[in-house]
């Protein structure tokens with residue numbers, strides 16, 4: 001990456017997210033180690049801040065543990081402590097039992113509990129106070145994701161000198177769903193504390209602006225929300241628009257180009273028995289990802305002999321996620337039952353058509369998997385962006401491979417040359433899987449070229465430049481206005 005240094009106009013950058021980029025893991029024998037945190041947020045944001053340098057405020061993933069600030073490369077990490085009770089109520093409860101399902105089309109029923117909300121407010125305040133203590137005068141504070149939606153307003157109150165941005169990595173729901181939330185007005189007011197609010201897709205931003213007009217005294221002028229002056233605060237504006245996130249495409253391509261990665265991809269195919277077709281799914285084990293629907297479609301194709309069980313393998317990588325939340329436990333049980341049943345019924349002594357891997361892998365191994373896969377299945381029922389789809393495309397310099405992509409993933413806005421599917425439509429999924437397995441090389445090339453252009457034109461540097469550029473120009477305009 002180049003040319004990133006000036007994005008904050010020389011101001012300190014403070015990243016704020018629920019998790020730090022690294023998680024502290026305590027093994028059964030009590031020994032501790034650090035590993036990269038799960039999820040797309042870290043994949044996207046880390047390469048940016050490695051370049052820019054930053055202070056990063058977040059949770060280290062362990063309970064009731066005080067950890068002193070420490071440094072990794074150009075990042076200073078400022079751990080925020082969460083107790084066992086905070087994790088239950090703020091993280092597993094309100095963040096992942098209320099907001100996550102509500103913001104993902106209520107695929108699972110959201111639960112509304114006042115004690116969860118109270119703890120969400122308390123932990124958001126802790127994050128805001130920590131940033132307020134840590135940030136340099138006039139710094140740029142960039143707050144991330146649904147776990148911290150109250151932080152922008154809390155932080156503005158504590159530190160009006162900061163420029164504050166907020167980016168929502170997941171979808172923002174339509175008004176009809178958002179209105180279920182008993183604390184809807186507080187969430188909107190919390191977000192409006194920012195100078196810039198970023199969303200993944202245009203409909204997310206439209207929904208937010210409509211709801212903000214309905215529940216606060218603001219008015220939308222295009223992408224800008226106008227907040228009137230109050231007895232306590234002057235009037236101001238908030239930019240609320242889409243900034244679709246991306247990946248460090250060049251970094252993925254570099255790993256894909258290495259001879260050892262390509263050799264590993266060949267080994268993976270050999271270990272799978274050199275089948276004609278390797279299909280791949282890579283997801284956190286999350287009910288939004290459409291894994292059940294995907295496996296059902298695959299199973300039916302095998303059952304009807306539309307694909308040859310002896311000559312195809314679907315590798316489903318499902319990384320462990322939120323394992324204390326009921327809906328996730330239930331999903332894991334269901335998926336693992338399906339894997340056993342499917343292989344039991346459709347496999348042979350020497351060959352299992354479905355390979356299920358419930359663990360995390362290194363970047364190198366993930367890229368080798370992408371290179372080994374003829375078809376990548378990205379079929380979420382709802383997804384903010386889905387970076388896995390972009391990673392696959394970035395790795396395929398051979399311009400081969402087929403991406404089957406849900407129209408309900410943010411990535412579908414840009415990757416229009418994928419085979420777009422409605423994941424609820426099992427017949428449609430089956431047709432797309434079949435079409436993918438039979439797609440001629442020339443069509444694969446044409447589609448992959450289009451998708452590669454999209455990923456390279458809008459890589460994560462482009463995303464960060466657009467977002468931070470908006471924040472910087474707002475703070476410069478404000479400084480000029482104050483000077484006059």
Ligand code: ADP
Nearest residue numbers: 039040041043283284319359360361386387388
């Ligand atoms: P989400 O943020 O909902 O998890 P994304 O698709 O946007 O979904 O991002 C997932 C990120 O996690 C990607 O960068 C992907 O490569 C990575 N990832 C997913 N599963 C694994 C795994 N088993 N091991 C290592 N990395 C993984």
Ligand code: F6P
Nearest residue numbers: 019038039040041145169170322
């Ligand atoms: O945006 C998706 C996201 O929820 C991130 O906020 C988070 O870092 C990632 O998925 C993984 O989830 P969790 O932190 O709950 O393990």
